[in-house]
Amino acid sequence: MSHASIKVLATGGTIAGQAGSATRRDYRPGQIDIATFLAALAELGVAAHLTGDQVANIDSANIGPDIWRQLHEGALAAITDPTCDAVIITHGTDTAEETAFLLDLTLPTTKPVVLVGAMRAADAVGSDGLRNFANAVVVASDPDAAGRGVLLVMGDQVLAARDARKARTTGSNAFEGFPRGAVALATPASLDWLQPPWRLDEPARYAFPDDFAEVPILHAYAGMGADSVTRLVEAGARGIVLAGMGDGNAPDTVRKALADAASKGVLVVRATRVDEGLVDRDPEDEANGFVAARALGPAKARILLQVLIANGVTDPALVQAAFSRR
The missing domain is CATH 3.40.50.1170 (L-asparaginase, N-terminal domain)
Structure with a gap:
């Protein structure tokens, strides 16, 4: 053999x-x-x-x-x-x-x-x-x-x-x-x-990025203010991953600032700072232009968002589909 x-x-x-x-x-x-x-x-x-x-x-x-x-x-x-x-x-x-x-x-x-x-x-x-x-x-x-x-x-x-x-x-x-x-x-x-293959003979899903966009991770905490978002936008962030409380939550002022950023073309993904759990879509996500990270933690959500931006995938609905894909 x-x-x-x-x-x-x-x-x-x-x-x-x-x-x-x-x-x-x-x-x-x-x-x-x-x-x-x-x-x-x-x-x-x-x-x-x-x-x-x-x-x-x-x-x-x-x-x-x-x-x-x-x-x-x-x-x-x-x-x-x-x-x-x-x-x-x-x-x-x-x-x-x-x-x-x-x-x-x-x-x-x-x-x-x-x-x-x-x-x-x-x-x-x-x-x-x-x-x-x-x-x-x-x-x-x-x-x-x-x-x-x-x-x-x-x-x-x-x-x-x-x-x-x-x-x-x-x-x-x-x-x-x-x-x-x-x-x-x-x-x-x-x-x-413990389970059969799930991606048999699949080509690469995305091209390797020529450039990695600026996508910071924003860690949510009690008492944080909206300026934590505006500083990132002013610094040129193409996307922001929220490591939110619970299932991707943040104080109302921060959520509003993130919605304002999304309205200006910044991709906003709600993930969680919690060790484990799904972040599902919130009833307000569509209106706010947010993406739910689903099973991805903040670090991997950032990688996926950078890859998507590099591949020209910037419509929030298409970004959401990529986060929901297994």
């Missing part, structure tokens, strides 16, 4: 981090290069042919459009290469959900694309990096991983990019999926899909 040929695009993060001590809590992410990492993995006898490219070696808090573009180009090249079966991206966990979702929106689903990270540095007691990566290899090697969009593998769970979010600051169970939980369970020796 031949082994899968997998391209690994490395960006650093905790999975490539070191503390210099097995028991220190603090560490420096992005210290190990991909060649060293793959050499350590080879000693585990992982059944795949892995080749690596070092796209970056950073703390994922520092990721942005330039590295995203390199990842998109590298992943697309691998997907269109007939000798390559799948793509794995090593990534820091702080912004993994944003990178995964951006690629999910802008890559075809014909081959598996899997993001993987770690919550403990490579030299820490109980480091989870190699196990998570071995799990990612199992997932990426399975042809059934295609047709599911970009996947995120963490802590023996496989999450869809649209659902995945970092729900805890520490611990191997830091990631969860909403509204779906895990779409599969993986170990270095097994893989169990």
